[in-house]
Amino acid sequence: MAGSRxxxxxxxxxxxxxxxxHFVSLPEDIADEIxxxxxxxxxGFGAVRVHVVIGKSRWSTSLFPDKSRATYVLPVKKVVRAAxxxxxxxxxxxxxxxxx
Numbered sequence: 001m002a003g004s005r006x007x008x009x010x011x012x013x014x015x016x017x018x019x020x021x022h023f024v025s026l027p028e029d030i031a032d033e034i035x036x037x038x039x040x041x042x043x044g045f046g047a048v049r050v051h052v053v054i055g056k057s058r059w060s061t062s063l064f065p066d067k068s069r070a071t072y073v074l075p076v077k078k079v080v081r082a083a084x085x086x087x088x089x090x091x092x093x094x095x096x097x098x099x100x
Contacts, residue, residue: 003098004037006030012076014088022081023073024092026063031071034063038098048072049099054092055084060099 010024026034038048047062057080063072074094076086086092 003100004033006034006096007094008096009091009093012081012086012088012090012092022076022078022086022088024076024094025066025069026072026074026096028071030096034072034098035065050074051097051099053095054080054086057083063096 006026008027008030010027012022012024015021015023034048039046042048043062046065049060049062051060052058052074054076059077059080061075061077063074065071066073074096076092081087084092
C-alpha cells in the first residue's frame, strides 16, 4: 500500500561535515503536507519512510526533518548520484511516494 505521491525538482547539496552526504531539500508546500499527514507515524528522529525515483534509479529511504532549513531533507546515495550524473548543484527531478 502506498501513501501520497509527490513530484518536484530540487537542487542536490552537500552536507558540510566529516562525511560527504548529499541531500535535496523538499519544497516547503510538500514538506508541510507530509508533516501534516504523516508526522504522527514518523520513526526515530522524525523520519518518514519513502520510496524514491530519480531517473532510472529507484530506492527506499527516509526523509528527515531539518529544523535549520524548515523542511524535510532526502538523502541521495552515491550510487544514485553516479547513475544519474548528479553532483552538488545539480537539479534532480524527484518522484516520491510516502511508504505506509
